[in-house]
Amino acid sequence: MPDPCLPQPAQIIERIEESPGLFTLRLCFTDPQVQRAYQFEPGQFNMLYLYGVGEIPISIVSDPKDEHVLDHTIRALGRVSKAMSRLKPGEFIGVRGPYGRGWPLLAAEQRDVVVVTGGLGCAPVVSVINYIAHRRERFGKLNIVQGVKHSSEFFWRERYDRWREIPDTRVLLAADRGDPVWPWHVGLVTELFDQLDFDPDHCSVMLCGPEGMMRAAVRQMLEKKVAESDIWLSMERNMQCAVGHCGHCQYGGKFICKDGPVFSYPELKPLFGTAGF
Amino acid sequence: MTIASPTTGFLLRSRLQSLLDILHQDGYTCIGPQLRDNVIHYDVLDSVDRLPQGLSDQQAPGHYQLSPAGHQRYFAWANGPQALKPLLFAPREALWQSQADTDGRLRFSEIIPATEPIAVIGVRACDIAALTIHDKHFLQQAYPDPCYQARREKLLLVAVNCSHPADTCFCASTGDGPHVSYGYDLALSELDDGFIVEAHTEKGLSIQSRLELDTVTAAQRETAHADNLHAAQQQTRSLPARNLQRLLFENLEHPRWEDIARRCLSCGNCTSVCPTCFCHSEFDDAALDGSSSNHYRQWDSCFNQGHSYIHGITIRSDTRLRYRQWLTHKLGSWHEQYGRSGCVGCGRCISWCPVGIDLTEEAAIICDEQDHA
Numbered sequence A: 001m002p003d004p005c006l007p008q009p010a011q012i013i014e015r016i017e018e019s020p021g022l023f024t025l026r027l028c029f030t031d032p033q034v035q036r037a038y039q040f041e042p043g044q045f046n047m048l049y050l051y052g053v054g055e056i057p058i059s060i061v062s063d064p065k066d067e068h069v070l071d072h073t074i075r076a077l078g079r080v081s082k083a084m085s086r087l088k089p090g091e092f093i094g095v096r097g098p099y100g101r102g103w104p105l106l107a108a109e110q111r112d113v114v115v116v117t118g119g120l121g122c123a124p125v126v127s128v129i130n131y132i133a134h135r136r137e138r139f140g141k142l143n144i145v146q147g148v149k150h151s152s153e154f155f156w157r158e159r160y161d162r163w164r165e166i167p168d169t170r171v172l173l174a175a176d177r178g179d180p181v182w183p184w185h186v187g188l189v190t191e192l193f194d195q196l197d198f199d200p201d202h203c204s205v206m207l208c209g210p211e212g213m214m215r216a217a218v219r220q221m222l223e224k225k226v227a228e229s230d231i232w233l234s235m236e237r238n239m240q241c242a243v244g245h246c247g248h249c250q251y252g253g254k255f256i257c258k259d260g261p262v263f264s265y266p267e268l269k270p271l272f273g274t275a276g277f
Numbered sequence B: 001m002t003i004a005s006p007t008t009g010f011l012l013r014s015r016l017q018s019l020l021d022i023l024h025q026d027g028y029t030c031i032g033p034q035l036r037d038n039v040i041h042y043d044v045l046d047s048v049d050r051l052p053q054g055l056s057d058q059q060a061p062g063h064y065q066l067s068p069a070g071h072q073r074y075f076a077w078a079n080g081p082q083a084l085k086p087l088l089f090a091p092r093e094a095l096w097q098s099q100a101d102t103d104g105r106l107r108f109s110e111i112i113p114a115t116e117p118i119a120v121i122g123v124r125a126c127d128i129a130a131l132t133i134h135d136k137h138f139l140q141q142a143y144p145d146p147c148y149q150a151r152r153e154k155l156l157l158v159a160v161n162c163s164h165p166a167d168t169c170f171c172a173s174t175g176d177g178p179h180v181s182y183g184y185d186l187a188l189s190e191l192d193d194g195f196i197v198e199a200h201t202e203k204g205l206s207i208q209s210r211l212e213l214d215t216v217t218a219a220q221r222e223t224a225h226a227d228n229l230h231a232a233q234q235q236t237r238s239l240p241a242r243n244l245q246r247l248l249f250e251n252l253e254h255p256r257w258e259d260i261a262r263r264c265l266s267c268g269n270c271t272s273v274c275p276t277c278f279c280h281s282e283f284d285d286a287a288l289d290g291s292s293s294n295h296y297r298q299w300d301s302c303f304n305q306g307h308s309y310i311h312g313i314t315i316r317s318d319t320r321l322r323y324r325q326w327l328t329h330k331l332g333s334w335h336e337q338y339g340r341s342g343c344v345g346c347g348r349c350i351s352w353c354p355v356g357i358d359l360t361e362e363a364a365i366i367c368d369e370q371d372h373a
Helices: A030-036 A079-084 A117-134 A157-164 A190-194 A211-223 B013-025 B125-138 B147-152 B202-208 B218-233 B244-248 B256-263 B268-275 B319-338 B358-366
Strands: A008-019 A020-031 A045-050 A054-059 A070-075 A093-097 A114-118 A142-150 A169-177 A203-207 A231-234 A262-263 B004-012 B031-038 B037-044 B053-060 B063-068 B090-101 B104-111 B118-123 B153-159 B187-191 B194-203 B278-285 B292-299
Touching: A008 B104, A008 B153, A020 A030, A020 A093, A045 A070, A045 A079, A054 A079, A054 B125, A054 B278, A070 A079, A070 A117, A093 B319, A114 A117, A117 A231, A142 A157, A142 A190, A142 B053, A142 B063, A142 B278, A157 B218, A169 A190, A190 A211, A190 B031, A203 A211, A211 A231, A211 A262, A211 B090, B004 B013, B013 B031, B013 B153, B013 B194, B013 B202, B037 B063, B125 B147, B125 B278, B125 B292, B125 B319, B187 B202, B194 B202, B194 B218, B202 B244, B244 B358, B256 B278, B256 B319
Parallel strands: A114 A142, A114 A203, A142 A169, A203 A231, B031 B118, B118 B153, B153 B187
Antiparallel strands: A008 A020, A008 A093, A020 A070, A045 A054, A045 A093, A231 A262, B004 B194, B031 B037, B053 B063, B090 B104, B090 B292, B187 B194, B278 B292
């Protein structure tokens, strides 16, 4: 059995510039057998390795049903991601994964689903939305809420347009700061919650993005009488090993990499919002 | 394999070398305590002449000193800075290598360390407790660590029951010592003229059966027992016998954290000498000719700036938050992860803290319900 912690070579099939400093790498394992065997759950992540530089944890945005490519959307921000942003189609990187616990999609069946994301936080839930779109009859109403700081940072416009076409789906967008051609809400993403169409007694709320945004979203969802255990959050911390060994991602007693990155709110509640953890 | 009931015998001090010789015959490299740079540390040991005979240690917050003790015992001192940890979880090691061909195609290969059977002589109860924690962390989970495993499988432990704890020791209060009760192959109780040798596993029994042993007398047994009781009673430090997990997390805003932060240098010495701290960073080291790159791991510390870095943010930007992370993890959230405290009472973090911060004192102040009710 190959070492699950050893990267596998993958080729960049396509590089998509989503917005300045934000890019998607479309990858395919060079070994067809590895590509065929690779399976993941929405919400899981891979460690992407740039030769001679290092690794970063990146969530998988492509559809779990897509057998041919794996998409990772990355913000060029740190040492590794900046160097990775210069890669071109045809070049190679290493991929190991998938790691962690994804979104509770089985538990969400027959329920309304509310997906609230901020900034690049939408990346870890793209595969959730695609998953639901492909199995639409299994889920109740779908609400997709995305916020960005500035309207110019909004990306995947076509994707959101496409999601509006999914039956029984509401897409709500907000920018803290708009511009003359921003047609959607200007303000906080949580200000859109009154427009949501869902049953608080039978719903799964999935949150991903800056923790300040998630804190506000949790507060409002609880005010709407959503049960704590129906709120799920995807967390981020420094990760180097991805298997609960290196210790960087600890959040109280949790290892974000292996116990998460997706947690139910009650699991996080004792420390959630406490600076320094 | 643990044997049903331990067997014991008495080994004269003059015959201790025969234990090393038998271990050598069985193919073990012996690692044992010896004097280096004015501390007792563990290294390859071929002869009992290198053991720190007749030495005693004086330890206090930020203080460690050795001096002649006026007796001939080999193990009448408490642990120095080094635990078993570096023997199994290497301070720095390569995990895998990537190679690039001229087209940039990559090939990855594991690097499993070449290991040899190692017998460690003189392991104390606190370090066996720490080893058991590391076994849980590195092995008893979904992704067993191959490097740790390769070394662990070839490890034989000759424990020593502590007879002379340092002033910084508090293993009696954590329940991890001073007497070894599990996790070893052979255990020695040192008396003035020799050792009571107790076999705990089949491997230990096989070694014990080749030693020239006398029957243990009732008086010898009694002396060893008394030494052991004395070693526990001598300990003056202790951790508060309260629910530290609850109390620490209830007191995250206690003013004492700020007070500690004014003293703490954030140097990470405590995490280096701690036998249970497991944090490590991973990094690449590319060959100069560009044809390959090794992916390493290296001990890291939650006191380092980069430990909590995430896309432009440092979660623990100051010393208060870092010390609080360390202590709340070690004495608190560790319970959630491994079903027990992460502290085994070895006291190393107290002795080797350059400014002498004493976690037993800090925990007592922060968790004092009277003080902060």
